[in-house]
Amino acid sequence: MPESINPISVFDTSFINLPHLELATHLIGIGDAFISHSLYQEVPEGVPHGTEIKDAGTRYHDLIYAVMSGAFAKKAERDAYRAKAVQTATLALNWAGMRYLREGNFCCSGNFPQSLPNAQLPGRSFNLATCTPSPETKATSFGHEPHN
Numbered sequence: 001m002p003e004s005i006n007p008i009s010v011f012d013t014s015f016i017n018l019p020h021l022e023l024a025t026h027l028i029g030i031g032d033a034f035i036s037h038s039l040y041q042e043v044p045e046g047v048p049h050g051t052e053i054k055d056a057g058t059r060y061h062d063l064i065y066a067v068m069s070g071a072f073a074k075k076a077e078r079d080a081y082r083a084k085a086v087q088t089a090t091l092a093l094n095w096a097g098m099r100y101l102r103e104g105n106f107c108c109s110g111n112f113p114q115s116l117p118n119a120q121l122p123g124r125s126f127n128l129a130t131c132t133p134s135p136e137t138k139a140t141s142f143g144h145e146p147h148n
Helices: 020-036 050-068 072-103
Strands: 118-121 124-127
Touching: 020 050, 020 072, 050 072
Parallel strands: none
Antiparallel strands: 118 124
16 A cells, blocks of 8 residues: 555544445555554454455445446445445444544554654644654543553
8 A cells, every 4th residue: 555545544434425436445445554554453353354344345346337337237236235335444443443542553663654744633642753642642532541
């Protein structure tokens, strides 16, 4: 995956409203991001891994192209698979968001582009170039000290 792509935006779920083709491409990108991100190589049971997300996005993409090519009988299958593909990605993103809120760490191996020097997320600030929290951000967004 090119480093110029922001890998995982767990707090932005506006992608669910994208048109079919753009959504499928975005889901494949989310799957690629989970596959390449070092913190998300091991996920708990029940949480889809990046390969599952990418497979769901690819299958959805194939159904979109089938309908675009004239297989109009596949419209219902495409629409049903859209919900499954979105749910697959959303489950993984929710888990990643909960993990972030608990641990406060999205990066550790340079997966974030260097063009984003600081991440501003609710209650936290990180220097993505060094993957360290800003000095003023020591507590979680709930006002408690982070668990070590």
